[in-house]
Amino acid sequence: MTKVRTRFAPSPTGYMHIGNLRTALYAYLLTKSMGGDxxxxxxxxxxxxxxxxxxxxxxxxxxxxxLLWDExxxxxxxxxxxxxxxxxxxxxxxxxxxxxxxxxYYCFCDKERLEKVRHDCEVQKIPPKYDRHCLNLSKExxxxxxxxxxxxxxxxxxxxSGTTSFEDAxxxxxTVENITLDDQVLxxxxxxxxxxFANVVDDHLMAITHVIRGNEYLSSTPKYNLLYEAFGxxxxxxxxxxxxxxxxxxxxxxxxxxxxxxxxxxxxxxxEAVLNYIALLGWxxxxxxEKFTLEQLVEAFSVTGISKSxxxxxxxxxxxxxxxxxxxxxxxxxYEKALPFIEQAVKNPALDKMKISALLQKRTEKLSxxxxxxxxxDKVPQYSNELYVHKxxxxxxxxxKTSLIALKELLSNQExxxxxxxxxxxxxxxxQLGIKNGQMLYPLRxxxxxxxxxxxxxxxxxxxxxxxxTLKRIDEAISKL
RNA sequence: GGCUCAUUGGUCAAGUGGUUAAGACUCCGCCCUCUCACGGCGGCAUCAGGGGUUCGAAUCCCCUAUGAGUCACCA
Numbered sequence: 147m148t149k150v151r152t153r154f155a156p157s158p159t160g161y162m163h164i165g166n167l168r169t170a171l172y173a174y175l176l177t178k179s180m181g182g183d184x185x186x187x188x189x190x191x192x193x194x195x196x197x198x199x200x201x202x203x204x205x206x207x208x209x210x211x212x213l214l215w216d217e218x219x220x221x222x223x224x225x226x227x228x229x230x231x232x233x234x235x236x237x238x239x240x241x242x243x244x245x246x247x248x249x250x251y252y253c254f255c256d257k258e259r260l261e262k263v264r265h266d267c268e269v270q271k272i273p274p275k276y277d278r279h280c281l282n283l284s285k286e287x288x289x290x291x292x293x294x295x296x297x298x299x300x301x302x303x304x305x306x307s308g309t310t311s312f313e314d315a316x317x318x319x320x321t322v323e324n325i326t327l328d329d330q331v332l333x334x335x336x337x338x339x340x341x342x343f344a345n346v347v348d349d350h351l352m353a354i355t356h357v358i359r360g361n362e363y364l365s366s367t368p369k370y371n372l373l374y375e376a377f378g379x380x381x382x383x384x385x386x387x388x389x390x391x392x393x394x395x396x397x398x399x400x401x402x403x404x405x406x407x408x409x410x411x412x413x414x415x416x417x418e419a420v421l422n423y424i425a426l427l428g429w430x431x432x433x434x435x436e437k438f439t440l441e442q443l444v445e446a447f448s449v450t451g452i453s454k455s456x457x458x459x460x461x462x463x464x465x466x467x468x469x470x471x472x473x474x475x476x477x478x479x480x481y482e483k484a485l486p487f488i489e490q491a492v493k494n495p496a497l498d499k500m501k502i503s504a505l506l507q508k509r510t511e512k513l514s515x516x517x518x519x520x521x522x523x524d525k526v527p528q529y530s531n532e533l534y535v536h537k538x539x540x541x542x543x544x545x546x547k548t549s550l551i552a553l554k555e556l557l558s559n560q561e562x563x564x565x566x567x568x569x570x571x572x573x574x575x576x577x578q579l580g581i582k583n584g585q586m587l588y589p590l591r592x593x594x595x596x597x598x599x600x601x602x603x604x605x606x607x608x609x610x611x612x613x614x615x616t617l618k619r620i621d622e623a624i625s626k627l
Numbered sequence: 628g629g630c631u632c633a634u635u636g637g638u639c640a641a642g643u644g645g646u647u648a649a650g651a652c653u654c655c656g657c658c659c660u661c662u663c664a665c666g667g668c669g670g671c672a673u674c675a676g677g678g679g680u681u682c683g684a685a686u687c688c689c690c691u692a693u694g695a696g697u698c699a700c701c702a
Binding site: 155156157159189191192194195253257260264268271272273274275297299317320321322323326327328330331333334335336338340341342344345360361362363364365366368386388389391394395397423426427428430432433434436453454455456457458459460462463464465466467469473507508509510519536538539572582583584585586587588590591592597598599600601602603604605606 | 631633638653664697
């Protein structure tokens with residue numbers, strides 16, 4: 147049995163779209179689940195779109211997420227080079243082979259003529275198709291034009307009758323009428339192949355066994371099969387994936403500003419969560435497990451779980467999953483990730499950020515939510531005394547004031563400024579006064595934070611703020627009431 | 628417009644002729660609790676519509692609707 151080989155073949159746009167990353171993930175999972183190799187190939191045949199540093203984005207994202215490739219531009223392999231522009235010379239040879247067989251032909255039509263042809267089609271309301279104007283040029287005519295230095299392309303000569311079918315692992319058998327196929331350009335006038343040609347040549351030369359890609363290629367796949375057949379090459383297994391959507395009618399796109407892997411990391415999502423979530427978008431495992439490490443995904447993955455219909459990206463679920471990952475971190479690990487976000491809101495160096503971090507861990511879904519939760523540590527925000535009115539706590543402005551006055555008295559004599567120490571003293575006071583816990587603790591929270599809900603309870607906040615600051619805040623609160 | 632494809636709750640989805648149509652997220656309620664969150668328990672809500680085939684259809688067939696992809700010297 148031949149070794150399974152899949153490839154991820156992005157074009158360097160400087161940006162890792164979440165849908166692209168999912169395709170890479172599936173390709174990786176498929177091949178690793180069958181003990182195969184994962185190949186990275188850069189498709190840069192459109193030099194007009196070349197972006198400096200774009201390949202680094204691809205390398206970094208793949209490396210960060212653990213989708214390590216076995217062969218690629220940077221590490222080489224037995225089937226290189228792995229950058230299409232470095233393979234330029236080789237496509238022409240194959241295109242010419244096709245011309246010899248009559249499966250392709252030279253075309254000298256310029257842009258103006260092609261536009262006119264297209265325009266005419268539109269007017270007649272028929273699907274735009276090249277009119278095969280150059281199909282029957284004689285050898286002499288062709289040679290004369292080439293000698294004269296006329297630019298040319300090589301087009302695929304599509305059969306004009308019959309049908310072409312192919313098998314897709316997720317969509318099943320798809321059949322099209324050959325007559326609907328356009329004579330697509332294989333080799334551009336600059337000598338570069340089109341994607342349509344390069345992907346076939348390269349997939350064959352690189353011994354790719356399974357082609358995983360977006361389903362925007364579904365409708366051109368018959369053309370690729372015709373190419374494979376013309377060359378007598380073995381056709382790979384096709385696995386086309388439906389797109390990741392923003393909503394029912396729109397794909398998740400760059401313009402939405404949150405379609406790239408980078409965007410999500412910036413927002414404070416963990417790479418494990420992003421990867422785990424996108425794995426589940428359009429694929430479902432056998433059992434009921436939803437949380438997977440990359441290794442577990444490799445174990446669980448199967449193409450039969452890939453769904454045909456487009457999936458809408460649901461950030462709420464990503465956030466939930468991210469929260470799950472955050473909660474299972476050790477306090478130290480969480481602290482390390484949370485610190486930059488804590489520091490956005492807390493500048494006071496006297497405050498113990500590790501303690502703040504501990505309060506946040508169970509209350510954070512994405513790290514970027516942190517600053518807003520703790521914006522009261524440096525300075526109590528403006529708040530209305532109505533905050534003291536809490537039905538369930540049975541508090542109002544009056545009894546809150548009474549509680550705070552008693553609390554002030556108590557805490558100014560408090561020696562042991564630890565959560566336990568404060569807790570014991572306060573509880574003793576509560577008992578002595580014969581009130582509910584909440585009637586003492588809720589006013590404390592408000593006085594100390596200016597908020598109705600906070601990460602941690604009033605006592606925990608007081609401990610972090612320190613005795614002096616706590617008393618100061620209680621004082622201010624009393625005078626406000 | 629032609630061609631290709633898709634359609635199970637708000638979202639991701641299981642399901643392949645006989646099920647009370649899983650599960651997760653969201654939302655709501657209760658419990659826990661000094662708030663919020665976590666955790667626990669419970670709840671709302673789905674087979675796009677219409678025809679067939681069949682004893683029986685979410686599952687098979689046809690039509691309709693809606694949506695997507697494609698129709699470049701982009702990938």
